[in-house]
Amino acid sequence: MRDGTINLAGVSTAYEGSDRPVIRDISFTITPGEFVVVGGPNGAGKTTLLETVNGMLPITRGRATVCGLDVASRGYEIRRRVGYVIQNFAFDPLAPFTVRDVVMMGRYGLLGYGRRPGEEDRKIAREVMALLGIEDLAGRPIGKLSGGQQQKVLIAQSLVKRPDVLLLDEPFSNLDLGTRDFICGVLDGIADEGCTIMMVSHAFDALPDREVRVLVMNDGHLIFNRPCRADEVEDHVRTLSGGHHA
Amino acid sequence: MLEFLILNNIVCHAVEAMLFASIACSVLGVIITQMNISSIGFTMTHAAFAGAAAGIFFGLDGTVAAVLASLTIAVILGPLSEKARMPTDTILGILFGMMMAIAIFFISYMQYLGTGVNTSSLLFGNVVSLYREEIYALALISIAAVLFVLTFFKEITAVIFNKKIAEAAGIRVRPIFYALLFMIAISVSLSLNIIGGLLLYVWLVTPAAIAYQFCSTVRDLFLVAPLVAATVSVTGAWIGLQHSLPVGPLIAVVFSGLFLVAVLLSPKRRVPKGE
Numbered sequence: 001m002r003d004g005t006i007n008l009a010g011v012s013t014a015y016e017g018s019d020r021p022v023i024r025d026i027s028f029t030i031t032p033g034e035f036v037v038v039g040g041p042n043g044a045g046k047t048t049l050l051e052t053v054n055g056m057l058p059i060t061r062g063r064a065t066v067c068g069l070d071v072a073s074r075g076y077e078i079r080r081r082v083g084y085v086i087q088n089f090a091f092d093p094l095a096p097f098t099v100r101d102v103v104m105m106g107r108y109g110l111l112g113y114g115r116r117p118g119e120e121d122r123k124i125a126r127e128v129m130a131l132l133g134i135e136d137l138a139g140r141p142i143g144k145l146s147g148g149q150q151q152k153v154l155i156a157q158s159l160v161k162r163p164d165v166l167l168l169d170e171p172f173s174n175l176d177l178g179t180r181d182f183i184c185g186v187l188d189g190i191a192d193e194g195c196t197i198m199m200v201s202h203a204f205d206a207l208p209d210r211e212v213r214v215l216v217m218n219d220g221h222l223i224f225n226r227p228c229r230a231d232e233v234e235d236h237v238r239t240l241s242g243g244h245h246a
Numbered sequence: 247m248l249e250f251l252i253l254n255n256i257v258c259h260a261v262e263a264m265l266f267a268s269i270a271c272s273v274l275g276v277i278i279t280q281m282n283i284s285s286i287g288f289t290m291t292h293a294a295f296a297g298a299a300a301g302i303f304f305g306l307d308g309t310v311a312a313v314l315a316s317l318t319i320a321v322i323l324g325p326l327s328e329k330a331r332m333p334t335d336t337i338l339g340i341l342f343g344m345m346m347a348i349a350i351f352f353i354s355y356m357q358y359l360g361t362g363v364n365t366s367s368l369l370f371g372n373v374v375s376l377y378r379e380e381i382y383a384l385a386l387i388s389i390a391a392v393l394f395v396l397t398f399f400k401e402i403t404a405v406i407f408n409k410k411i412a413e414a415a416g417i418r419v420r421p422i423f424y425a426l427l428f429m430i431a432i433s434v435s436l437s438l439n440i441i442g443g444l445l446l447y448v449w450l451v452t453p454a455a456i457a458y459q460f461c462s463t464v465r466d467l468f469l470v471a472p473l474v475a476a477t478v479s480v481t482g483a484w485i486g487l488q489h490s491l492p493v494g495p496l497i498a499v500v501f502s503g504l505f506l507v508a509v510l511l512s513p514k515r516r517v518p519k520g521e
């Protein structure tokens with residue numbers, strides 16, 4: 001069993017060059033294989049929370065551990081075991097990278113210095129691309145794909161490291177309804193294998209049919225943390241964020 | 247090193263120096279242009295220029311002063327733009343102006359005092375009176391630049407693609423970035439004497455830009471850019487010296503002309519038939 005435990009105890013995070021923390025005094029524990037949905041209005045601190053978990057932002061107070069490792073001191077190790085699909089991306093149409101290159105990049109940290117991807121790495125990359133249905137795009141330049149196709153490539157990239165924890169920041173924002181359901185099924189399968197999933201999403205219609213834990217952020221605070229059925233999530237988040245959600 | 251090929255000693259040294267300088271600058275230039283940090287390269291180049299001018303004025307070693315000045319700019323850049331609460335690009339514009347002013351101040355003053363310092367080689371380069379040590383140093387830095395790219399190829403490509411995504415993949419972005427700045431500082435400082443402060447930037451950006459017109463992978467860029475840079479620089483040095491033409495400016499003009507031709511011929515700009 002993989003150890004995708006996430007534990008935050010009184011954590012505050014500030015962006016570099018600013019002294020005011022953006023998220024404050026956050027505490028929660030997520031056990032391996034849990035499926036977590038993070039909600040809350042724009043600017044509430046959802047992205048900040050994800051980047052705190054994988055150690056990309058400096059923790060100013062409290063203590064966080066992921067996979068049993070201290071986030072503040074072992075960020076690089078954590079990021080080799082934690083997949084992260086970023087929220088905003090834009091690629092130059094002429095960028096010299098194919099889909100295959102971009103997917104493989106997910107394994108670069110794991111491989112370490114001086115080692116090139118080998119047959120094993122290529123095999124994993126092919127499997128993951130097949131899982132997401134993008135194997136036909138493998139040789140295409142990333143910048144010339146549609147937003148939804150690019151989104152799938154980034155999800156594939158986060159999966160090739162066979163992560164213990166998967167962080168996704170609004171992965172559905174570029175996807176049509178059918179594709180949402182498809183990706184949702186993929187994530188469901190990954191959670192079944194014991195990977196912890198933490199997903200920021202406003203697409204409450206696209207949640208796997210399983211018990212999920214809901215975290216709601218508001219103005220930098222965690223205001224709700226409870227397991228519920230997928231079909232209850234929308235009601236909770238709507239009530240708590242004051243009806244601002246579209 | 248190439249004496250067995252080129253009998254004339256002056257031409258031989260000029261060709262060697264140009265070969266190594268062009269390889270070092272163009273390999274790093276690929277990273278600089280692909281990361282969209284040409285303004286950092288631009289400013290560091292002129293800092294080396296200013297450092298050398300000031301260093302020579304105060305009786306120090308020009309190359310050492312150039313390395314120090316260029317590195318200082320690289321290191322203070324981040325903190326400075328944070329403190330000034332301004333976009334890095336604006337800060338770079340200001341620093342660039344400052345470096346240019348410092349360089350020109352010392353060069354004009356040395357000319358006025360008639361110190362006997364060859365100020366025109368600082369401005370436009372000089373391939374005629376080179377020391378053996380200079381050529382060895384250039385050979386070393388060009389090998390170091392190539393080794394840097396070979397060793398950290400994965401990491402460099404990921405950082406070029408997207409810094410945030412590279413970091414999320416578990417790559418140490420900051421050390422790679424600072425190593426890059428360090429290599430740029432040394433390369434431009436060592437190349438300063440032969441290419442000159444006013445034209446150095448051409449070697450850093452134009453060969454990579456020419457290569458970009460024809461390459462669709464990062465690997466090809468790292469092969470084509472130094473190939474173009476070395477071919478043009480070596481032939482330029484040879485022909486320039488045969489006909490007593492100013493070598494640095496000659497090569498710089500050829501580079502820029504080639505860039506225009508490359509844009510016209512580029513398969514990237516060509517619209518496929520039927521569209």
Ligand SMILES: Nc1ncnc2c1ncn2[C@@H]1O[C@H](COP(=O)(O)OP(=O)(O)OP(=O)(O)O)[C@@H](O)[C@H]1O
Pocket residue numbers: 015016018022040041042043044045046047048049087
């Ligand atoms: N790079 C940054 N530097 C300083 N402050 C930032 C930075 N990025 C975000 N913030 C601030 O942190 C707060 C939370 O931002 P965050 O991106 O985490 O919100 P979010 O919940 O993800 O919003 P959205 O739904 O719009 O994606 C905001 O008030 C924002 O102004």
Ligand SMILES: [Mg+2]
Pocket residue numbers: 046047048087169
């Ligand atoms: Mg966000």
